[in-house]
Amino acid sequence: MAKAKLQTLRGMYDLLPETSAHADHLIATFKRVVEAAGYGRIETPILEDTSLFVRGVGNETDVVAKELYSFTDRSDNSVSLRPEGTAGIVRAYIEHGMVSLPQPVRLYSVGPYFRYDRPQAGRQRQFNQLSVEIFGEVAPSVDAQAIILAERYFRQLGLDGVTLQLNSIGDANCRPAYRKALVEYLSENSSKLAEIDRERIKTNPLRVLDSKEAKTKAVLAHVPQTLNYLCADCQKHFAGVLEYLDALEVAYELNPLMVRGLDYYNRTVFEFYGQREGAQASLGGGGRYDTLVETLGGTPTPAFGFGIGLERLLLEAEAAGSLPQPDTGKSVYIVSIGEPARMASFKLIEELLNANIAATGSVDRDSIGGQLARASKLGVPYAVIMGQKEVQEGTVLLRDMSNTAQESLPLNGVIKELSKRFS
Numbered sequence: 001m002a003k004a005k006l007q008t009l010r011g012m013y014d015l016l017p018e019t020s021a022h023a024d025h026l027i028a029t030f031k032r033v034v035e036a037a038g039y040g041r042i043e044t045p046i047l048e049d050t051s052l053f054v055r056g057v058g059n060e061t062d063v064v065a066k067e068l069y070s071f072t073d074r075s076d077n078s079v080s081l082r083p084e085g086t087a088g089i090v091r092a093y094i095e096h097g098m099v100s101l102p103q104p105v106r107l108y109s110v111g112p113y114f115r116y117d118r119p120q121a122g123r124q125r126q127f128n129q130l131s132v133e134i135f136g137e138v139a140p141s142v143d144a145q146a147i148i149l150a151e152r153y154f155r156q157l158g159l160d161g162v163t164l165q166l167n168s169i170g171d172a173n174c175r176p177a178y179r180k181a182l183v184e185y186l187s188e189n190s191s192k193l194a195e196i197d198r199e200r201i202k203t204n205p206l207r208v209l210d211s212k213e214a215k216t217k218a219v220l221a222h223v224p225q226t227l228n229y230l231c232a233d234c235q236k237h238f239a240g241v242l243e244y245l246d247a248l249e250v251a252y253e254l255n256p257l258m259v260r261g262l263d264y265y266n267r268t269v270f271e272f273y274g275q276r277e278g279a280q281a282s283l284g285g286g287g288r289y290d291t292l293v294e295t296l297g298g299t300p301t302p303a304f305g306f307g308i309g310l311e312r313l314l315l316e317a318e319a320a321g322s323l324p325q326p327d328t329g330k331s332v333y334i335v336s337i338g339e340p341a342r343m344a345s346f347k348l349i350e351e352l353l354n355a356n357i358a359a360t361g362s363v364d365r366d367s368i369g370g371q372l373a374r375a376s377k378l379g380v381p382y383a384v385i386m387g388q389k390e391v392q393e394g395t396v397l398l399r400d401m402s403n404t405a406q407e408s409l410p411l412n413g414v415i416k417e418l419s420k421r422f423s
Helices: 017-036 050-058 086-095 140-156 173-188 194-204 207-210 213-220 232-247 310-320 338-353 368-378 387-391 411-422
Strands: 047-049 069-074 076-080 105-114 126-135 163-168 266-273 283-290 303-309 331-336 358-361 382-386 394-399 406-410
Touching: 017 105, 017 126, 017 140, 017 310, 047 050, 047 086, 050 076, 050 086, 086 105, 086 232, 086 303, 086 310, 126 140, 126 283, 126 310, 140 163, 140 232, 140 266, 140 283, 140 303, 163 232, 173 194, 173 207, 207 213, 207 232, 213 382, 232 266, 266 303, 283 310, 303 310, 331 338, 331 368, 338 358, 338 382, 338 387, 382 387, 382 411, 387 394, 394 411, 406 411
Parallel strands: 331 358, 331 382
Antiparallel strands: 047 076, 069 076, 105 126, 126 303, 163 266, 266 283, 283 303, 382 394, 394 406
16 A cells, blocks of 8 residues: 655645745845844744633634634643734733833744634745834834834835735724624624624624625625724824824825734734735734733733734745845855865865855766756856866866856965955
């Protein structure tokens, strides 16, 4: 009986070298942008107590109710793979007494998350996010600064077509009145809603606003809007956010149906969209979550944050042609011909690497044609050729791969010569 073919689990994927290099570019650019703005890196465990997400994200959200990877460990504890980053970072903020640090505390994170979701392009069950969190400041300028930070990051990646949508969903003072009006409207039109959204009227009515069902979208055309139910403080806060964005001429669109998919959000919520079509056009977003620290047992602390999906961003950057090509402009391939040159070539590769010159080669291969063909495919500018004659004379042949011109150099001078050319 033939053995079953081993392959990745559904919704998981392998990050291959070329894509990995592109991902590294996106991450390095993100780190440069946020660190310049005063953010420090934090990384929390991939595995957390399940109650963290039940309390923090919300037991009625799809993320917890339907998509959480949970299991009982060998100590009979219920643990879960993290489905998002904010709850874990809030836990760390409380646990390590970061409330005693000068506020606001600005943190960023880069890492993998897990949701048992329906896989499609840009949405996997294991995915990566670039995120920032700001603790200890309630001013609308903080919301605007974070939004502008994300917008600056997209610009530095060369993604000029990214658009911004935002909304305010109020707070504990004004949301009950809106929730009541929303439930009344949805109940009156429940027969016209998709089945999944009829169920949400009782459990999480705000999630209906984010529905992707065509039947529900038609009903939402005339749904009550959150902006019409804001209390005076929430109105003032949101007006301040817009004022700061206008001052820097940041383009945006108000989206009264935007609520985000997690229970902890209040007041400002926002989302960035790329130019690709379909449900996966969203590149990331976030908002204010002023009650989450207290909900998880900490001192009442205002907070704001956002996350950007790395996989979706890769697709967007690829479509925009803004990903860098591999840099092989400062590397060399060592060609070894015959047994006498094998050890000399092996040593030369290591000496080049010790001198911080990128170098590779296949010292156990005898075919000069095959080795030069590989050097050409790798795109290196130079090949260093060593055969029996060169070993005896203490020389090498330096080959310019762009025009096949060759010159003889002393073996003990090739590192100096390559360093000079690469500088």
